[in-house]
Amino acid sequence: MDSNEWLKRWNDRTLRYAHRCLDPAHPIAISCDRERLSRFDTQIALLSATNLFGRMSPNVVLAFEDAPINAALPWPGTSLHTHILSGMRAANPFGTYQARDLSPMDFRIHIGRGHEGFVVDGTGWNAYVGPGPSPLPEQRDGNGFGAALAVVVAAAQLFRNPFNQITKPFIGNALDWSDTVTHHEHDFVHAPDIGRIHFIGLGSVGSAALYYLGLATRSFIPTLIDMDRIKIHNLTRSPIFIAADCVDETKYPEGGVYKVAAARRFLNEIGISDVVSDPAALHQSVYWREREAGTPDIVVSAANEHDVRYHIEMGYPPVQVYATTGKNWQVALLRHHPGDDACSMCVFPPERSKIPMACATDHVTVPETGEQIDAALPFLSFGAGLMTAAEIVKLALPGFPFSRARVNLNLRTDPIMTATPIPHRTGCTCEQRNKAVHLQMFTGSRYA
Numbered sequence: 442m443d444s445n446e447w448l449k450r451w452n453d454r455t456l457r458y459a460h461r462c463l464d465p466a467h468p469i470a471i472s473c474d475r476e477r478l479s480r481f482d483t484q485i486a487l488l489s490a491t492n493l494f495g496r497m498s499p500n501v502v503l504a505f506e507d508a509p510i511n512a513a514l515p516w517p518g519t520s521l522h523t524h525i526l527s528g529m530r531a532a533n534p535f536g537t538y539q540a541r542d543l544s545p546m547d548f549r550i551h552i553g554r555g556h557e558g559f560v561v562d563g564t565g566w567n568a569y570v571g572p573g574p575s576p577l578p579e580q581r582d583g584n585g586f587g588a589a590l591a592v593v594v595a596a597a598q599l600f601r602n603p604f605n606q607i608t609k610p611f612i613g614n615a616l617d618w619s620d621t622v623t624h625h626e627h628d629f630v631h632a633p634d635i636g637r638i639h640f641i642g643l644g645s646v647g648s649a650a651l652y653y654l655g656l657a658t659r660s661f662i663p664t665l666i667d668m669d670r671i672k673i674h675n676l677t678r679s680p681i682f683i684a685a686d687c688v689d690e691t692k693y694p695e696g697g698v699y700k701v702a703a704a705r706r707f708l709n710e711i712g713i714s715d716v717v718s719d720p721a722a723l724h725q726s727v728y729w730r731e732r733e734a735g736t737p738d739i740v741v742s743a744a745n746e747h748d749v750r751y752h753i754e755m756g757y758p759p760v761q762v763y764a765t766t767g768k769n770w771q772v773a774l775l776r777h778h779p780g781d782d783a784c785s786m787c788v789f790p791p792e793r794s795k796i797p798m799a800c801a802t803d804h805v806t807v808p809e810t811g812e813q814i815d816a817a818l819p820f821l822s823f824g825a826g827l828m829t830a831a832e833i834v835k836l837a838l839p840g841f842p843f844s845r846a847r848v849n850l851n852l853r854t855d856p857i858m859t860a861t862p863i864p865h866r867t868g869c870t871c872e873q874r875n876k877a878v879h880l881q882m883f884t885g886s887r888y889a
């Protein structure tokens with residue numbers, strides 16, 4: 442496959458969703474405050490920015506000094522430059538990814554406090570994107586979620602108004618998902634022990650959730666369930682899929698490596714060896730059908746196909762955390778606890794055609810064939826994964842929950858975050874579910 446054909450397939454979903462992509466000739470240069478380069482939160486920003494921008498553009502420059510990776514991250518002590526460049530080249534072998542000094546041609550994005558220009562800053566739960574210097578309060582190092590949120594917002598701004606400076610700054614936080622600064626940092630536990638997690642669906646959102654959770658902690662026991670294989674058009678929306686996972690789809694239309702295999706490889710790489718993976722549909726997976734009461738502790742339900750929500754809800758799930766990407770540059774984060782009034786089928790009814798959807802899922806129609814395909818922009822999938830991982834980490838914090846059960850992040854205009862309750866849908870199948878059995882299945886799990 443030549444580079445033109447590759448890039449066409451690589452950008453396929455972005456082109457279908459937005460009918461454009463970033464100018465590949467315009468370099469995006471990432472710079473960084475030298476004195477903050479060794480920090481955990483700064484490196485989370487650098488890792489996620491280069492991963493995300495490297496999948497939005499084939500032309501990214503590292504315009505910061507090299508440093509060893511922070512001891513609290515996976516790959517401790519490795520050169521940041523080496524790790525980042527090899528990662529970007531693995532995701533797009535036809536791109537131009539390099540470390541060099543800034544040039545006048547570059548569009549510069551600065552990670553840290555900065556002085557002017559396009560600044561992306563995050564400390565603790567807080568995020569800032571706008572002209573420098575960043576106004577965020579100094580917080581102790583160790584929590585990268587504010588930094589990761591800032592990167593997602595910055596990527597959306599860059600795509601919305603390509604290669605232009607930001608006129609209206611964004612401030613928000615990943616704790617209560619409001620547009621204010623939070624000073625609530627004392628309870629955050631670095632690298633928390635999460636427990637057993639079932640990842641149901643390892644597509645773009647599920648794999649992005651795994652990525653952000655893996656950057657925050659290696660103390661969890663994952664079970665991975667997904668029957669799909671990786672295709673080239675998946676690469677731009679997942680932080681862990683690489684070109685070597687793909688095949689020539691003209692010869693092997695079903696795709697390359699199983700998504701669960703790529704997820705398992707990522708987990709092994711970051712030091713998690715106790716991984717169960719099952720390339721099966723949920724209703725066929727013994728790891729779901731024959732699981733013991735009280736397990737797992739959390740379900741990340743990041744799949745929509747094969748009536749998966751029906752099989753989850755009828756299987757008396759534990760706490761569910763997931764996020765979806767919508768048609769209008771929207772990410773919706775959702776939580777369901779056993780005993781709640783609303784289940785996931787209250788939000789996503791099995792018979793979609795009969796009930797207007799509060800938040801459309803990310804399907805677009807192929808004009809030539811009328812086929813419905815999944816599509817989203819890279820920063821929406823990364824944002825959905827980030828929000829899911831942040832919410833999982835909060836489950837064990839005193840004071841949880843910090844927001845209503847549903848949080849919308851809208852990136853089509855100036856970024857807006859809003860949190861609302863999830864109402865029960867009259868007539869939903871969950872009305873027939875036995876609450877006593879559900880609570881019995883939940884008893885013994887970590888968040889019961």
Ligand SMILES: [Zn+2]
Nearest residue numbers: 784787869871
């Ligand atoms: Zn329901």
